[in-house]
Amino acid sequence: MKTDDLIQGLSRDLKPTPRGAAAGRLALGLGAGALVSTALMVFWLRPRPDLTDALGTPMFWVKFFYAALAGLLLSLAAGRLSRPGVRLGGLAVAVGLPFALMGTMGAMRLALAARESWHELLMGHSADVCPWNILAIGLPLLAGAIWAIRGLAPTRLIAAGLAAGGAAGALSALIYGFHCPETAAPFVAIWYTLGIALVAALGGVLGARLLRWR
């Protein structure tokens, strides 16, 4: 086809593009994934039996806001990496903030505790399953994010995949917090973070292949 004819065809019947269409697509992908992930938590893992009491404890909300802040920042990063020519800028540093805060909190908790309780604070009762559960219920979120970003225009595929996986992992950790009864900051700083990192790594690996667009 001649390029002039192509331009003619593309510019004919041009429809207005709604503002926020790109961000909306990412929100839709992550939102749909979050619904499936929540269903997995509710019907497969089950919410913790003392959930109503837990809502009154500070540590429940520490976990919640840690995961929520990480999820928000990583979603923003994934959104930027889905747009050609947009730099991460300060966001590249900011995404590290929730992890640094949680790590500091965990370290302080250990520093103030007696040596004998360290094992309990670090390992809790579910260290062996925690990261894997976060990975498992993170899969629908990751699928939703990849679907969304494929329809946008990422040009750095591995970085976009890492950010998408990180966002999916953090939102998965948020949902997992409604099941997981662990309350120690060191436990969250290590095992929740490891779960998020697993989903992020998977996102990076898959991103290189699945985020390619024509």
Add this chain to the structure above:
Amino acid sequence: MDEIELRLRGLMLAALAGEAGPYRQLLDELSARLRAYYSRRVPPGLDAEDLVQETLIAVHTRRATYDPGQPFTAWAYAIARYKLIDGLRRARLHLKAPLDDADELFVPPGAEAAMAGRDLERMLGRLSPRTQALIRDVKIAGLSTREAAEKHAMSESAVKVAVHRGLKALGAEYGGAVDED
């Protein structure tokens, strides 16, 4: 640069609002710039115009990813570069070595030329002696039509006609296209 950015961004914003005229103008200008960009960068075997068209289509289908708060030129450049890398990657994937017999590598020196020469003699043998001589002089020895005409005491146009008919006859006989130039 700032002037270009300002103008193209203005056209893009109008296009996002649904105005076909400015959008056409934007695509026209982009296609000229893309053509210059790709023609200096594609290796042989990759068609620069294909990349221009693919990039225009990507600009169109993915125009929602342009954030009006960001530079338009950076957005368009990132798409152009992505398409260039994608094109180079595909070109590399499609480069395949033809499958030959081991003999192809170990043919004795000069054998190929000798075989081609023998085939040529056999083919020319089917033509009249004068046509054979003319084709030899003009197509193989490389004489000009005028030189061949003097040598055979013919007019230039008669030489041209005889060579043309001879080649045509060979083409009909052996079923291949014959290069008449």
